[in-house]
Amino acid sequence: MDDFRRWYEERRDEIVAWRRDLHAHPELAFEETRTAAFVAERLNAWGLEVHTGVARTGVVAVLPGGQAPAIGLRADMDALPIEEANSFAHVSRHPGRMHACGHDGHTTMLLAAARYLAEHHARVGPPPGPIRFVFQPAEENEGGGRRMVEEGLFERFPMQSVFAMHNMPGLEVGRFMVRGGPVAAGFDTFDIVIGAPGGHAAMPAEGGDAVTAAAALALNLQTIVPRHVDANEAAILAVTRIHGGSAYNVLPDEMRLAGSVRWFNPKVRDEIRRRIEMQCAGLAQAYGVAASLTYQLRYPSVINAEAPAALAARAAVDVVGPERVATEFPPLMGSEDFAFLLERNPGAYLLLGNGSGEGGCLLHNPHFDFNDEAIGHGAALWVALCRRFFDEAQAG
Structure with a gap:
């Protein structure tokens, strides 16, 4: 050389x-x-x-x-x-x-x-x-x-x-x-929209609470990799954005979460995606909200x-x-x-x-x-x- x-x-x-x-x-x-x-x-x-x-x-x-x-x-x-x-x-x-x-x-x-x-x-x-x-x-x-x-x-x-x-x-x-x-x-992204009727912060029972549902979902998503992915497989799920709300006394009618998934084994990626879908379905039932997931396959x-x-x-x-x-x-x-x-x-x-x-x-x-x-x-x-x-x- x-x-x-x-x-x-x-x-x-x-x-x-x-x-x-x-x-x-x-x-x-x-x-x-x-x-x-x-x-x-x-x-x-x-x-x-x-x-x-x-x-x-x-x-x-x-x-x-x-x-x-x-x-x-x-x-x-x-x-x-x-x-x-x-x-x-x-x-x-x-x-x-x-x-x-x-x-x-x-x-x-x-x-x-x-x-x-x-x-x-x-x-x-x-x-x-x-x-x-x-x-x-x-x-x-x-x-x-x-x-x-x-x-x-x-x-x-x-x-x-x-x-x-x-x-x-x-x-x-x-x-x-x-x-x-x-x-x-590998790298994927997810976007989740949580919808609720919304309303006055003093009357949460009447308007639903998309904020609490979003907070619960953000925490629950973090359990997917440590509890449902083999410890010998490398993977990361990260919630990187939570947006919603506009006033101190208003329960918003929508909250948005987004994040990314990192993986090496496509089977692991598929399992993480399935678990995110299950979390969204369970959230809707537990909190009386709607949860819509968009999962994008980005880079292998x-x-x-x-x-x-x-x-x-x-x-x-x-x-x-x-x-x-x-x-x-x-x-x-x-x-x-x-x-x-x-x-x-x-x-x-x-x-x-x-x-x-x-x-x-x-x-x-x-x-x-x-x-x-x-x-x-x-x-x-x-x-x-x-x-x-x-x-x-x-x-x-």
């Missing part, structure tokens, strides 16, 4: 400037028009075959190669609807939007790898097989990965394995984590295929050495729509250290900033992974 490191250090300031430019101009799901243009302009300049408008605002670039199987590398591009609280020069220029999850860094790492690989193979000849660079829109809640798959990503751009990488605050820069099997949880769990995960681990060792690569760790309860790609095509999802301290706070935090020191490690991983992929494929 010495050749890549020299190449990167010569261009480090320019590449970091890309990341900071993207951070300063965040765009929400399926609105990544400036980001997509930024990406496509550079990919075109480096001589790659560029396809825009994939899943509306996505970009796919291809470095053509020989007859070996193709590899796919994916980065997400969208930001979050959060008001940024930072004060550095590259702070978000758009009120209410910021890159609070590091997708600006993910995009930059893949751009850097694409440029190096394009320049390298322009000198030494095409790679043994095609390399597909996938810049995906709308990872945050809106399922851009699902839309890419539904619009024929793998039919238009076949690949033997597909890989993605996410930064990990709290993990030292220069460390990687990758394992086979479950890596990130991220399941790494064993062989691609092992390949990614070997590539990470090539970059940082064996002592800085973890292959045994508990799955994360966060979710990631790269799961839709892995449902259709084998591959692996990696984590790289984003460090701690300033800029290393929790994801989705208004003070978050991607650590620029991680860019070189992530780009190096993509380069090493392509080399490993083709070397091992040719070796049989």
